[in-house]
Amino acid sequence: MPVSLFTPYSLGPYTLKNRIVMAPLTRSRSRQPGNVPTRLNALYYAQRATAGLIVSEATQISPQGQGYAWTPGIHSAEQVEGWRLVTEAVHDAGGLIFSQLWHVGRVSHPALQPGGQLPVAPSAIPVSGMAFIANERGEPAFVPFVTPRALTCEEIPDIVGQYARAARNAWDAGFDGIEIHSANGYLLDQFLNSNSNRRTDAYGGSVPNRARLLLETLEAVCGVWGSQRVGVRLSPLGTFNDMGDEDPEALFGYLAERLNDFDLAYLHLVDATYVSGNTDRDHPDPRAAELLRLIRARYRGTLILCGGYDRARAETALAEGRADLIAFGRPFIANPDLPARLRAHAPLRKPDEATFYGGGAKGYVDYPTLAQERGQEAIPDYSAYE
Secondary structure, three states: OOOOOOOOEEEOOEEEOOOEEEOOOOOOOOEOOOOEOOHHHHHHHHHOOOOOEEEOOOEEOOHHHOOEOOOOEOOOHHHHHHHHHHHHHHHHOOOOEEEEEEOOOOOOOHHHOHHHOOOEEOOOOOOOOEEEEEOOOOOEEEEEOOOOEEOOOOOHHHHHHHHHHHHHHHHHOOOOEEEEEOOOOOHHHHHHOOOOOOOOOOOOOOHHHHHHHHHHHHHHHHHHHOHHHEEEEEOOOOOHHHOOOOOHHHHHHHHHHHHHHHOOOEEEEEOOOOOOOOOOOOOOOHHHHHHHHHHHHHOOOOEEEEOOOOHHHHHHHHHOOOOOEEEEOHHHHHOOOHHHHHHOOOOOOOOOHHHOOOOOOOOOOOOOOHHHHOOOOOOOOOHHHO
8 A cells, every 4th residue: 555644654562643743943942940831831732633643852861961042841840740740731732852962062051051161062063053042131142152161081981971860851751652863963973973982981982882872761661661762863964063984984884783772663864865065956865865875774763864855855755665664843833734735735824933943922822723824723822822
């Protein structure tokens, strides 16, 4: 039978109603102080519960793990209670939601770190660009990144422990599973890539050594959740946050094979074929496409692809067996009922980029569904959620 975006899929203990995944999307709307999820966040996720699976926005596993203003955490009791509002709302709407666990490593600033300390990293190599912080008046501000501090070998077990504690908190908050964020230039990805990892100890140098922290983290969180409710996200050939590796085929080929040992729920790949500095939609990056084929051949589990997909490209990827599920990011921002719009071949709304990060209901929960657009349903008053 032909596979489409609307074919159900068995994922671990769950049956997804479609093959559309809501990708993790940082929106910087947690309550302050404390980086706590709120009723507004619960409404936002519940509106998008028609996805086969929601992966939450990246959520810091500890105060040390934060890299952007107003992003939520999952390391305090108050945060766990806030996330419980979200998971209950998604479940009441018939959805499934995994928590994406996140440590940014060097992509931070002392203004965001406990006691104004330096961010940590595999090696003391700064990342280019600017950090997004809140200034003394609580307003958004951009400041240059600083040179991070290299973690000692003695500190690394505590990093693994941070992930394990966050995994337990996600369980307590009512999530259906967790995704380990090992992509886009954050801490675990920094250990993987030779550009950012210059260590000469057991966590640096060879590919197995650079992969060690990710594999130890997966072992720890699978001990909390069981492997069938754990996913991992990678970004092969990703360049965001100064990433790069001297031999990505060796690195990601090795990871694809080692991940088979865990029997995970899924492997989630950021597809660089069309989004890694290549804006010509008719001429994909051949190296990225070949690397995805290599990973697909070596990894035996469920594969999610994400990265600039529209319905046509998604359906082709599924039909050709290049992926089992397709994750959509920005289209979900302005189209809370994205599966319905894709099924109906309806036009997609464009999101307001000025409201991506920070703020309240505007540009967050006030995008209409197709039924509301057509006057078939009333548009609610969202002011009570502010």
